[in-house]
Amino acid sequence: MAKISMTVNGKTVSGDVEPRTLLVQFIREHLGMTGTHVGCDTSQCGACNVHYNGEAVKSCTILAVQADGSDVVTIEGLAKPDGTLHPMQAAFREYHGLQCGYCTPGMVMVAVDIARRLPCADEATVREELYGNICRCTGYQGIVEAVMAGSEAMQTGVLPLKDHH
Amino acid sequence: MGQYGIGQPIRRKEDARLLTGNGRYTDDVNLDGQVYVYFLRSPYAHAKINAIDTTDALAAPGVIAIYTSADIIADGVKPIPCEANAKSLKGVPLFKPPRHALAFERVRYAGEPVAMIIAESVNAGKDASELIQIDYEELPAIADTSRLADADAPLVWDTLGSNVGLHWETQESAVSEAIFKSAHKTVELKLLNNRLVGNPMEPRCAVSEHDPKTGRTTLYAPSQGGRRVINAIAKEILNVPPQSLRMISLDTGGGFGIRSKTYPELVLMVWAARKQTRPLKWRADRGETFVSDVHGRDQSTKASAAFDKDGKLLAVRNETIVNVGAYLSENGAILAMMGGGKIMGTAYDVPVLYFSVKSCFSNTVPTDTYRGAGRPEVNFIMERLMELGAQAFGISSIEMRKRNFIREFPYKTQMGCLIDSGDFPGTLDMTLDKGDYAGFEKRKAESKARGKLRGIGIGYYVEGAGGRPVEEMRVRFEKDGKVKIFAGTFSHGQGHDTVYSQLLNEYLGVDASKVELIQGDSDTSPKGAVGTFGSRSSMMGGVAIKRASEAIVEKGKKIAGHLMQTEPSKVTFKEGVFHGGTSSVTLEVVARAAQDPSKLPEGMEGPLDESYYYERQGESQNFPNGCHLIEAEVDPDTGTVEIVKFTAIDDCGTVLNPLIVDGQVLGGIAQGIGQALVENTIFDNETGQLLTASFMDYGMPRASDFPMIGIHFNSVPSPTNDLGVKGAGEAGACGAPPALVHAALDALKEYGIRHIDMPLTPEKVWRAIQAAKSGKAA
Numbered sequence: 005m006a007k008i009s010m011t012v013n014g015k016t017v018s019g020d021v022e023p024r025t026l027l028v029q030f031i032r033e034h035l036g037m038t039g040t041h042v043g044c045d046t047s048q049c050g051a052c053n054v055h056y057n058g059e060a061v062k063s064c065t066i067l068a069v070q071a072d073g074s075d076v077v078t079i080e081g082l083a084k085p086d087g088t089l090h091p092m093q094a095a096f097r098e099y100h101g102l103q104c105g106y107c108t109p110g111m112v113m114v115a116v117d118i119a120r121r122l123p124c125a126d127e128a129t130v131r132e133e134l135y136g137n138i139c140r141c142t143g144y145q146g147i148v149e150a151v152m153a154g155s156e157a158m159q160t161g162v163l164p165l166k167d168h169h
Numbered sequence: 170m171g172q173y174g175i176g177q178p179i180r181r182k183e184d185a186r187l188l189t190g191n192g193r194y195t196d197d198v199n200l201d202g203q204v205y206v207y208f209l210r211s212p213y214a215h216a217k218i219n220a221i222d223t224t225d226a227l228a229a230p231g232v233i234a235i236y237t238s239a240d241i242i243a244d245g246v247k248p249i250p251c252e253a254n255a256k257s258l259k260g261v262p263l264f265k266p267p268r269h270a271l272a273f274e275r276v277r278y279a280g281e282p283v284a285m286i287i288a289e290s291v292n293a294g295k296d297a298s299e300l301i302q303i304d305y306e307e308l309p310a311i312a313d314t315s316r317l318a319d320a321d322a323p324l325v326w327d328t329l330g331s332n333v334g335l336h337w338e339t340q341e342s343a344v345s346e347a348i349f350k351s352a353h354k355t356v357e358l359k360l361l362n363n364r365l366v367g368n369p370m371e372p373r374c375a376v377s378e379h380d381p382k383t384g385r386t387t388l389y390a391p392s393q394g395g396r397r398v399i400n401a402i403a404k405e406i407l408n409v410p411p412q413s414l415r416m417i418s419l420d421t422g423g424g425f426g427i428r429s430k431t432y433p434e435l436v437l438m439v440w441a442a443r444k445q446t447r448p449l450k451w452r453a454d455r456g457e458t459f460v461s462d463v464h465g466r467d468q469s470t471k472a473s474a475a476f477d478k479d480g481k482l483l484a485v486r487n488e489t490i491v492n493v494g495a496y497l498s499e500n501g502a503i504l505a506m507m508g509g510g511k512i513m514g515t516a517y518d519v520p521v522l523y524f525s526v527k528s529c530f531s532n533t534v535p536t537d538t539y540r541g542a543g544r545p546e547v548n549f550i551m552e553r554l555m556e557l558g559a560q561a562f563g564i565s566s567i568e569m570r571k572r573n574f575i576r577e578f579p580y581k582t583q584m585g586c587l588i589d590s591g592d593f594p595g596t597l598d599m600t601l602d603k604g605d606y607a608g609f610e611k612r613k614a615e616s617k618a619r620g621k622l623r624g625i626g627i628g629y630y631v632e633g634a635g636g637r638p639v640e641e642m643r644v645r646f647e648k649d650g651k652v653k654i655f656a657g658t659f660s661h662g663q664g665h666d667t668v669y670s671q672l673l674n675e676y677l678g679v680d681a682s683k684v685e686l687i688q689g690d691s692d693t694s695p696k697g698a699v700g701t702f703g704s705r706s707s708m709m710g711g712v713a714i715k716r717a718s719e720a721i722v723e724k725g726k727k728i729a730g731h732l733m734q735t736e737p738s739k740v741t742f743k744e745g746v747f748h749g750g751t752s753s754v755t756l757e758v759v760a761r762a763a764q765d766p767s768k769l770p771e772g773m774e775g776p777l778d779e780s781y782y783y784e785r786q787g788e789s790q791n792f793p794n795g796c797h798l799i800e801a802e803v804d805p806d807t808g809t810v811e812i813v814k815f816t817a818i819d820d821c822g823t824v825l826n827p828l829i830v831d832g833q834v835l836g837g838i839a840q841g842i843g844q845a846l847v848e849n850t851i852f853d854n855e856t857g858q859l860l861t862a863s864f865m866d867y868g869m870p871r872a873s874d875f876p877m878i879g880i881h882f883n884s885v886p887s888p889t890n891d892l893g894v895k896g897a898g899e900a901g902a903c904g905a906p907p908a909l910v911h912a913a914l915d916a917l918k919e920y921g922i923r924h925i926d927m928p929l930t931p932e933k934v935w936r937a938i939q940a941a942k943s944g945k946a947a
């Protein structure tokens with residue numbers, strides 16, 4: 005067992021983990037925060053993405069002990085405490101970027117990361133950037149639109165609304 | 170049409186919760202004192218089990234119990250029933266081999282559960298599983314669909330004498346053959362509908378708990394409506410009173426048809442919980458999900474069409490082998506005819522149809538309903554025939570279709586489906602217009618300049634939606650002003666909370682924020698609950714809600730009349746308000762009065778609480794249809810197929826919420842494109858091992874596989890249901906595959922390649938190009 009501590013969504017947390025415990029297991033099973041999902045066992049699906057020291061990382065690819073001392077933000081840490089959605093979350097809602105919601109936390113965490121790194125990414129770039137995230141429900145169209153609109157909202161503070169036929 | 174009523178693109182009520190990590194899926198359930206289940210699965214596709222020795226495993230640290238088929242059989246657990254029924258022309262019924270929840274005497278596919286281990290931790294269970302000694306005697310296995318019916322094929326079920334569990338066919342074999350002999354032109358094709366793995370993003374999972382005080386067992390598991398599952402487990406497998414079992418499906422991470430089954434693991438989780446004192450939890454990883462979920466499609470078909478001199482269809486013959494896997498799952502053996510055959514002919518007038526299905530066993534994971542369940546297969550077959558017909562006559566794909574479209578409704582298909590409505594030529598024209606068909610040649614020239622071959626392809630589809638003909642919904646006004654919908658349907662991504670709220674807004678004027686959808690709990694779901702599959706919820710659930718709402722209004726009128734001292738027959742209702750003479754009273758007030766016996770008319774009981782059990786008249790489903798138009802670029806050097814333009818015009822009848830219907834169509838398209846472009850389930854033909862059991866080996870469509878898809882509707886409301894709706898969920902999976910294959914083949918026109926089986930991977934396309942270059946075109 006190893007003692008670890010880290011910051012998760014701004015709070016210091018600690019725990020005793022087996023060395024083989026993955027960060028995602030630590031988050032879900034030790035901290036009881038179930039917003040971060042597990043969709044595969046080969047690090048392909050991206051459902052487990054969190055922000056790890058400011059970058060989107062698949063939390064099934066790092067050990068909890070590696071994350072000792074790190075700063076982690078999960079999907080639960082994105083909205084304001086009063087419940088106001090993060091602009092990217094609002095964009096996913098506006099553009100119907102989710103159906104069953106299982107891939108969604110990972111998608112949103114990656115989307116925020118894309119918006120920070122590539123604020124004016126075009127459609128083709130967004131699609132490429134989403135390579136590590138699998139969604140089985142949406143066909144990705146709403147997700148891609150949401151990432152672009154959410155990205156704009158993060159810069160301008162105004163979310164462009166979906167125009168509907 | 171109010172602001173929140175029918176037809177508005179209302180943003181989903183579900184989303185805020187799911188977007189903030191507040192969804193609650195089965196894996197998020199942790200019960201006090203829970204222990205963990207691990208299933209040991211067969212490493213062989215076919216083997217005799219000579220002996221199983223669990224002694225060492227039972228002594229391993231942390232192990233609580235280990236069960237094998239001997240334990241469940243000794244305890245009276247019955248095999249999992251298959252309720253499908255069908256007979257051959259000679260009256261031979263479908264062969265239904267027993268399927269025990271744990272392999273009995275033999276294993277018949279790699280991944281079949283052999284032992285259930287219960288341990289203090291998942292790892293303890295896994296470690297112990299390695300100590301279970303099983304004496305397997307390997308037997309020859311068969312996986313290859315096209316070979317299953319061969320005389321020399323290894324047998325999956327010895328007593329059957331072949332692998333053909335059912336040969337189902339229509340009467341028209343001889344008649345159609347005669348027509349083919351005298352027809353002006355005929356075309357024939359062999360093709361595969363490749364096996365697909367549904368892969369909802371949420372892996373398999375279940376939690377179960379028995380309460381010895383009440384004698385009740387609760388099973389938490391994702392589903393598409395659990396009542397049928399839990400009833401089958403109670404009545405037909407465990408032989409316990411149905412009320413002693415409860416199934417709760419929380420948020421469910423995708424369904425796609427495959428989640429509606431009575432899976433062996435679910436049976437075992439219920440049964441074992443009743444033996445154990447602590448709650449059980451099982452969570453499959455992705456690899457286990459690949460071999461424990463039923464698979465879809467897997468049909469090998471020989472199809473042909475006969476035409477008169479004007480290119481009008483005279484007859485179609487279709488002979489399909491369906492690979493049902495090692496055991497019968499619910500509908501695996503019948504979906505090709507009941508789902509597909511019924512609409513065979515799809516958008517076209519087919520005067521004579523011979524349709525034959527051989528449902529064959531193999532040493533593979535069982536197959537069953539998956540997004541479209543038989544309809545994508547026949548749409549693909551029919552569209553390929555139309556395309557070959559166009560080539561045979563030297564006319565355009567458009568002209569060929571127009572000569573054969575069904576134009577008068579209702580139209581009875583050869584297998585007796587009554588297609589109620591549509592505007593097939595209009596939908597095709599609208600697609601060509603929106604997709605700028607006229608500008609294709611110019612775009613093709615541009616592609617050529619970049620070294621790419623560009624092709625254009627049409628996929629016209631007709632789908633039969635609605636599934637089982639009954640469903641029940643209940644609408645109840647609560648004391649606190651909330652309105653609860655107790656649903657027999659089950660939303661697992663389709664946004665029912667939003668759409669049903671729109672319906673209540675439309676019919677009762679209820680504010681969407683007051684509506685609460687209660688679903689997925691066998692204790693509270695209506696007795697007639699069926700579930701969500703076959704694109705049925707808007708029709709079956711929607712109509713039931715409408716009629717329950719009407720019953721609420723009727724009862725409300727009596728209460729309102731009593732409150733306003735007006736004859737109830739003179740009371741009218743509009744947008745949430747009852748009017749009588751010069752007075753009026755809101756539904757809210759009436760609902761509150763209904764909670765107070767002193768305010769009710771004599772003999773009436775509150776509250777406002779109405780159920781409606783909707784029984785669809787006859788077999789009338791609804792028939793979504795549409796046209797998908799794809800432009801694809803093929804790189805002749807690498808064989809890569811890229812979709813560069815995609816236009817879809819769908820007739821989903823009345824659109825309740827365009828945002829959500831778009832999403833359903835897009836999701837179906839993505840799975841259709843998956844089938845056509847990247848998804849393939851490959852078994853080793855010698856050993857029966859599944860070679861594509863992870864996201865590293867199985868091609869899941871990614872965001873970069875799609876362009877922005879232009880979705881439009883040419884809505885012709887269905888005359889056969891109150892709402893005029895048609896299903897939307899499976900449409901895309903029907904239209905996209907033929908459109909993509911046609912676009913790719915059109916791009917490859919110069920090579921004279923006639924057909925490539927799906928998925929059109931770069932390797933297959935490249936090989937086809939090479940073969941064509943060396944004069945051996947397919």
Ligand code: FES
Binds near residue numbers: 043050052053062
């Ligand atoms: S669970 Fe981490 S990538 Fe799939």
Ligand code: FES
Binds near residue numbers: 103140141423
């Ligand atoms: S919304 Fe279901 S997997 Fe993406």
